[in-house]
Amino acid sequence: MTNSIKKLSFSGLFLGLLVSMAHSQSVSTPVVGFNKFNFAAGNTAFTATFAKPPVFTGVATSKSSTLLTVSTASFATLGLVAGLPTHYVKITSGPLNGFVFDVVSNTGTTITVDGDLSTAEATPSFIVRPHVMVSDLFSSSAGLTDGLDTITVFNPDGTSSILLRAAADSSSGWVNPIDESVANAVIYPGQGFYITAATSGSFTSSGQVETTQTVVPLYAGAINLVSRASPSGSGVQLGSLGLGSGLSPALDTVEFVSNDGSLLSTAVYLWAGADGFVNAVDESPANQNVSGGEVMNITVANSTFWVAPAPYTP
Numbered sequence: 001m002t003n004s005i006k007k008l009s010f011s012g013l014f015l016g017l018l019v020s021m022a023h024s025q026s027v028s029t030p031v032v033g034f035n036k037f038n039f040a041a042g043n044t045a046f047t048a049t050f051a052k053p054p055v056f057t058g059v060a061t062s063k064s065s066t067l068l069t070v071s072t073a074s075f076a077t078l079g080l081v082a083g084l085p086t087h088y089v090k091i092t093s094g095p096l097n098g099f100v101f102d103v104v105s106n107t108g109t110t111i112t113v114d115g116d117l118s119t120a121e122a123t124p125s126f127i128v129r130p131h132v133m134v135s136d137l138f139s140s141s142a143g144l145t146d147g148l149d150t151i152t153v154f155n156p157d158g159t160s161s162i163l164l165r166a167a168a169d170s171s172s173g174w175v176n177p178i179d180e181s182v183a184n185a186v187i188y189p190g191q192g193f194y195i196t197a198a199t200s201g202s203f204t205s206s207g208q209v210e211t212t213q214t215v216v217p218l219y220a221g222a223i224n225l226v227s228r229a230s231p232s233g234s235g236v237q238l239g240s241l242g243l244g245s246g247l248s249p250a251l252d253t254v255e256f257v258s259n260d261g262s263l264l265s266t267a268v269y270l271w272a273g274a275d276g277f278v279n280a281v282d283e284s285p286a287n288q289n290v291s292g293g294e295v296m297n298i299t300v301a302n303s304t305f306w307v308a309p310a311p312y313t314p
Contacts, residue, residue: 040200047205051129051207054129059123063120090127131187137187158223163175228293229293244271244276254269
């Protein structure tokens with residue numbers, strides 16, 4: 001994996017990744033950069049480690065269960081395109097801090113989301129970012145084969161969306177493998193995906209480093225591929241990620257797989273409540289380091305969520 005990160009008013013964090021840095025006494029600008037990921041022939045799991053720059057950062061003047069209003073705003077079009085959400089709201093204060101909601105429509109001063117804002121503050125802080133799409137991640141990729149290679153994204157209802165590579169025949173670079181219509185898919189914050197490739201290759205995740213926590217949903221009866229989604233190569237112990245707070249003891253598991261093209265299971269850990277994560281085979285304490293872009297497969301008995309910590313806090 002190749003990395004490049006740049007930031008103003010920044011020191012210490014991501015020391016091993018940083019290739020360019022400047023300083024300011026009073027103004028801090030976003031950490032920006034890229035990760036170049038190399039994938040093997042076969043099946044591999046990855047995530048998007050950078051977010052797109054926000055188009056709005058501020059505070060709502062009022063809200064309802066599905067609507068955020070900013071009386072002084074002048075929002076551009078943020079709604080659906082070809083049935084897919086193009087932008088999302090992330091609440092950054094109060095009880096819903098870190099929750100992500102798709103934007104379904106908007107006016108110049110209001111945003112309607114897909115979800116329930118009832119328990120948010122009366123005037124919550126929030127950001128609006130464009131979604132990272134499959135087409136974004138693979139716009140300058142290498143090694144993908146038209147008509148053979150696929151991306152698989154798993155959906156909340158237990159189904160999956162499969163995109164077939166068709167760089168020569170699709171504006172997004174991908175088509176629906178059934179009817180060959182132009183296709184694309186959202187990679188949600190903290191979500192992983194599978195690449196199935198005939199040969200090895202590479203792709204690049206670029207943009208800004210996320211600086212706020214992200215609530216990542218975990219669905220019962222579905223494949224939950226999730227990640228810290230951090231560009232940092234530094235690892236964090238599994239038990240320090242806060243995953244256990246939403247899991248059911250003696251039922252829910254976290255699986256790690258090999259990214260050599262085989263997706264072979266390398267370790268499975270069971271959540272044991274007060275005892276933390278234990279090896280699912282011999283019940284020994286977990287000693288698993290989780291790197292920034294590593295993908296975990298989490299199986300839950302009941303739908304819940306994980307509050308993933310911010311990759312960087314300014």
